[in-house]
Amino acid sequence: MQWETVIGLEIHAQLATNTKIFSGSSTTFGAEPNTQASLIDLAMPGTLPVLNQEAVRMACMFGLAVDAHIAEHNIFARKNYFYPDLPKGYQTSQMDDPIVGVGHMDIALEDGSIKRVGITRAHLEEDAGKSLHEDFSGMTGIDLNRAGTPLLEIVSEPELSNAKEAVAYAKAIHTLVRYLNICDGNMAEGSFRCDCNVSIRPKGQSTLGTRTEIKNVNSFRFIERAINHEIQRQIELIEDGGKVTQETRLYDPSKDETRSMRSKEEANDYRYFPCPDLLPIHIPREMLEELRTHLPELPTHKRERFEKEFGLSTYDASVLSASREMANYFEEVEKICQDAKLATNWVMGELSSLLNKENLDITQPPVSAKQLGGMLLRIKDNTISGKIAKMVFEAMAAGEGDADQVIEQRGLKQVTDSGAIEAMLDDVLAANAEQVEQYRASDENKRGKMFGFFVGQAMRASKGKANPQQVNDLLKKKLEQ
Amino acid sequence: MHQLTLANISKALAAKQFSARELTSHLLSRIEQLDPQLNSFITVSKESALQQATAADELRSSGINAPLLGLPIAHKDLFCTEGVRTSCASKTLDNFIAPYTATVVDKLNTAGFISLGKLNMDEFAMGSSGETSFYGPSKNPWDTQRIPGGSSSGSAVAVAARLIPVSTGSDSGGSIRQPAAFTGLTGIKPTYGRISRWGMTAYASSLDQAGFLAHNAEDCAMLLQATAGFDERDSTSSQQPVDDYAATLTQPLKGLRIGLPKEYFSSDLDSRIGDVVNNSIEQLKQLGATFVEISLPSLPHAVPAYYVIASAEASTNLARFDGVRFGHRCADPKNLEDLYLRSRDEAFGKEVKRRIMIGTYALSTGYYDAYYLKAQKIRRLIKNDFVSAFKDVDLILGPTTPNLPWLLGSKTNDPVAAYLEDIYTVPANLAGIPGLSMPAGMIDGLPVGVQLLAPYFQEARLLQVAHQFQQHTDWHARTPAGF
Numbered sequence A: 001m002q003w004e005t006v007i008g009l010e011i012h013a014q015l016a017t018n019t020k021i022f023s024g025s026s027t028t029f030g031a032e033p034n035t036q037a038s039l040i041d042l043a044m045p046g047t048l049p050v051l052n053q054e055a056v057r058m059a060c061m062f063g064l065a066v067d068a069h070i071a072e073h074n075i076f077a078r079k080n081y082f083y084p085d086l087p088k089g090y091q092t093s094q095m096d097d098p099i100v101g102v103g104h105m106d107i108a109l110e111d112g113s114i115k116r117v118g119i120t121r122a123h124l125e126e127d128a129g130k131s132l133h134e135d136f137s138g139m140t141g142i143d144l145n146r147a148g149t150p151l152l153e154i155v156s157e158p159e160l161s162n163a164k165e166a167v168a169y170a171k172a173i174h175t176l177v178r179y180l181n182i183c184d185g186n187m188a189e190g191s192f193r194c195d196c197n198v199s200i201r202p203k204g205q206s207t208l209g210t211r212t213e214i215k216n217v218n219s220f221r222f223i224e225r226a227i228n229h230e231i232q233r234q235i236e237l238i239e240d241g242g243k244v245t246q247e248t249r250l251y252d253p254s255k256d257e258t259r260s261m262r263s264k265e266e267a268n269d270y271r272y273f274p275c276p277d278l279l280p281i282h283i284p285r286e287m288l289e290e291l292r293t294h295l296p297e298l299p300t301h302k303r304e305r306f307e308k309e310f311g312l313s314t315y316d317a318s319v320l321s322a323s324r325e326m327a328n329y330f331e332e333v334e335k336i337c338q339d340a341k342l343a344t345n346w347v348m349g350e351l352s353s354l355l356n357k358e359n360l361d362i363t364q365p366p367v368s369a370k371q372l373g374g375m376l377l378r379i380k381d382n383t384i385s386g387k388i389a390k391m392v393f394e395a396m397a398a399g400e401g402d403a404d405q406v407i408e409q410r411g412l413k414q415v416t417d418s419g420a421i422e423a424m425l426d427d428v429l430a431a432n433a434e435q436v437e438q439y440r441a442s443d444e445n446k447r448g449k450m451f452g453f454f455v456g457q458a459m460r461a462s463k464g465k466a467n468p469q470q471v472n473d474l475l476k477k478k479l480e481q
Numbered sequence B: 001m002h003q004l005t006l007a008n009i010s011k012a013l014a015a016k017q018f019s020a021r022e023l024t025s026h027l028l029s030r031i032e033q034l035d036p037q038l039n040s041f042i043t044v045s046k047e048s049a050l051q052q053a054t055a056a057d058e059l060r061s062s063g064i065n066a067p068l069l070g071l072p073i074a075h076k077d078l079f080c081t082e083g084v085r086t087s088c089a090s091k092t093l094d095n096f097i098a099p100y101t102a103t104v105v106d107k108l109n110t111a112g113f114i115s116l117g118k119l120n121m122d123e124f125a126m127g128s129s130g131e132t133s134f135y136g137p138s139k140n141p142w143d144t145q146r147i148p149g150g151s152s153s154g155s156a157v158a159v160a161a162r163l164i165p166v167s168t169g170s171d172s173g174g175s176i177r178q179p180a181a182f183t184g185l186t187g188i189k190p191t192y193g194r195i196s197r198w199g200m201t202a203y204a205s206s207l208d209q210a211g212f213l214a215h216n217a218e219d220c221a222m223l224l225q226a227t228a229g230f231d232e233r234d235s236t237s238s239q240q241p242v243d244d245y246a247a248t249l250t251q252p253l254k255g256l257r258i259g260l261p262k263e264y265f266s267s268d269l270d271s272r273i274g275d276v277v278n279n280s281i282e283q284l285k286q287l288g289a290t291f292v293e294i295s296l297p298s299l300p301h302a303v304p305a306y307y308v309i310a311s312a313e314a315s316t317n318l319a320r321f322d323g324v325r326f327g328h329r330c331a332d333p334k335n336l337e338d339l340y341l342r343s344r345d346e347a348f349g350k351e352v353k354r355r356i357m358i359g360t361y362a363l364s365t366g367y368y369d370a371y372y373l374k375a376q377k378i379r380r381l382i383k384n385d386f387v388s389a390f391k392d393v394d395l396i397l398g399p400t401t402p403n404l405p406w407l408l409g410s411k412t413n414d415p416v417a418a419y420l421e422d423i424y425t426v427p428a429n430l431a432g433i434p435g436l437s438m439p440a441g442m443i444d445g446l447p448v449g450v451q452l453l454a455p456y457f458q459e460a461r462l463l464q465v466a467h468q469f470q471q472h473t474d475w476h477a478r479t480p481a482g483f
Helices: A053-065 A163-179 A220-239 A285-294 A299-310 A314-320 A324-337 A340-358 A369-380 A386-397 A403-410 A418-431 A433-441 A444-461 A468-480 B006-014 B020-038 B046-061 B103-111 B153-160 B177-183 B217-227 B245-249 B271-286 B299-320 B336-347 B350-363 B369-392 B415-420 B426-431 B459-471
Strands: A003-014 A077-080 A090-093 A103-108 A114-126 A130-132 A141-143 A150-156 A192-202 A212-217 A247-252 A257-263 B041-044 B072-076 B114-119 B167-170 B186-189 B210-214 B257-261 B290-294 B395-399 B435-443 B446-453
Touching (some): A053 A114, A077 B299, A150 A163, A192 A220, A212 A220, A314 A324, A314 A340, A418 A468, A444 A468, B006 B217, B020 B046, B020 B072, B072 B153, B153 B177, B245 B459, B257 B271, B271 B290, B271 B395, B271 B459, B369 B395, B435 B459
Parallel strands (some): B072 B114, B072 B167
Antiparallel strands (some): A003 A150, A077 A090, A130 A141, B395 B446
16 A cells, blocks of 8 residues: 655744743743742742733744734633643643734755645743653652743644655744744754654545654654654554554654654643633734834745855755854855855855864854955965865864964965976976986876876975965976976 | 721821820730631731831831821731731641732832731632631621621621721622621722732632722722732733822712612512612712613623633632642652642632532533633623613612621532622622622611622722712711620
């Protein structure tokens, strides 16, 4: 039987507000347990929530960026269930009237085509705290620092047809929220996490199969693996005559498998109802227009502009526009050196491998865009060769100052005085008289191979500083004599 | 001293007829002597009250003559008071020392009030008799065999027995007006949102409103003036400007149109109470008011709608009492579920459990539309009834309660009968309009209240009418024998 897969994602993006969604507590990650939990976060009797308008503004920015309908009036609801890290016994969320309605996101597929993925809705809610099951000798610790952190839950239509598409979609949302500066996107700290709804059906069938939901997957790699594993599990289950049950599952990366958390029967009846402590959120149309004028250039637009303006390939353009910081870095380098191709090669080449090696991201570059651009200018004006430039780059990364300082201090300025180069070449040829004899006795083919040897000797003798083109030209002339 | 109204105490303190310390000690000794038979206080803050009184006297002798400086009060035990137990009359919070102070209390403290302690109530404000308190019922000083009403039972009893001149209360379905009627007091429930709910433990968030019990309208006006207004910590508090309540008290009633809803005078009403209401109508006519019959057709549905909405909200408001962070926790829980089940089962009383069950049921999948949603529709109809009635009349008048205070224990096993006693008070909460109950007669030695209802934020009109009525009657000045 041929199977097809239907996937929908629910992404929880933690909004980058300074304070929580309903209290004035800080949202900084990693503080001592319960030091960022106010009376409200602890759900003390008599406390009341007050909505953080910054969270509303951020949700609206997202809505505008995915071309969604933004409701003029929307409301918070209480989602009721008991859990120790949920202090009020309910989560304040949105049910019937979410802030962001139907929108869409375009994603680039591997074959270069663009797929439009529907966004069903996005709603505001508060995060829960954390239960700590280790280090309490059989007891459970509760840390409420995260309780009340604002989340935007972004729900896609079930329109993704394989794990790769799901990852591409998740990455596109990840890029977008970081562009908008509404989420730091830090997946390791849980700022961006994903629930994957997966079902399969015989190819061609129009009704959906029973789905399972894989909860809280927190890396792109795991999203792909968890979905693929779940598809395989469902196919095997059905082909063995079984049935998929609607349930929540957990992905265990150490075993690369999903396992059941709770079935539909065990699921809570959340008893949603409008929260009486909060007034409906009112979003004046003027506020949206104001926000629209402040939207940054979005990833898709930026990628297209890079292709057009700088003549980059789609691939290069999408790598360089993957984050706002990366794009800014690239554009600054390009602006200084006025050479998009050179800038692209260095940013995607040396800089990226340096970042990888040092485990840094583009927000903490060891070589600034200004430094890199300055160095590329020295390549362009022949002060240094590409090879020497790598040395200069490493020196800049090691904190030896900008390119001109490094070139000056280390004496790396390229030698272009042809008299000096000729004298140096004469010495090299004299020292290798035997090879010169051989060269001159050889045919064209052999000569070609031996020529490289002389260039190598010459560059070594000049400590790499001789202009390679001049070395080539003069060497050829001298050997042909 | 203990017979004086708040306004008169204020004058006496200013005139140095006695000191705040003398007054406070006098009232504390009355509480010590008389409260054992009344059970109106859960916590008496003797030492801090005396300290505050001394401090108030020192301020006064240094020339500060704030009108509310040194005035005594006590608070319903659902208002959080920093460092003082705030129990909500529940075993759940018997050990709970509030870490912060409610806005109402804070404003009164700042104005100079001295808190003598925390007052008994129905558990989590769920009840109309005071009998659901974990600390036992408060007794009506007019007849200690009878209930004083509730849920602000202690707030009513302590003022009626002259243990304190005024008290705070809260009113979600009549919890200020009904006990005020049953104990011969003037009680005001302001418009929903007029006073901040910050620090007032929630029973039914969309209905809860803080207010006051006092001997007369003038004292209610002083308290409302000191506490009304927007609070940035309560999103549902109103930004509407606060009126000058004292300024309009003395205005004559000439030209005032008062509506008499026929649904308030149906066969459910004790006819003797009907007579008291009629006498008060005659009195107000003499003062220049005119009366017209009106109709509030949705009124018969108010009680069921109220109990669905209030219970639904209560069922989730009380979810936080889970034994995890504060309050009662069962001994040696076996696991998480055991911790939840036993902590809540051991500490919540029967009526609280009943309402949590009703509310949970009403919000459940499959029942939500039939109960919660329908109740909200009725609520809208009731609100519309009032809004259209107030196009014709300035005020609405009727009885506060259909019956006299009943004997302790007589309705304990018939909750629906007790719920139906709220018929005249719950509509104002559902609509969010302000209401006031004032003493207007006596039957068999028991006080009877007449209720006034006004359009949104027209507390000044309620207080004016009650004040004018009280200038020509003395029901509000009567004291139960022995107090």
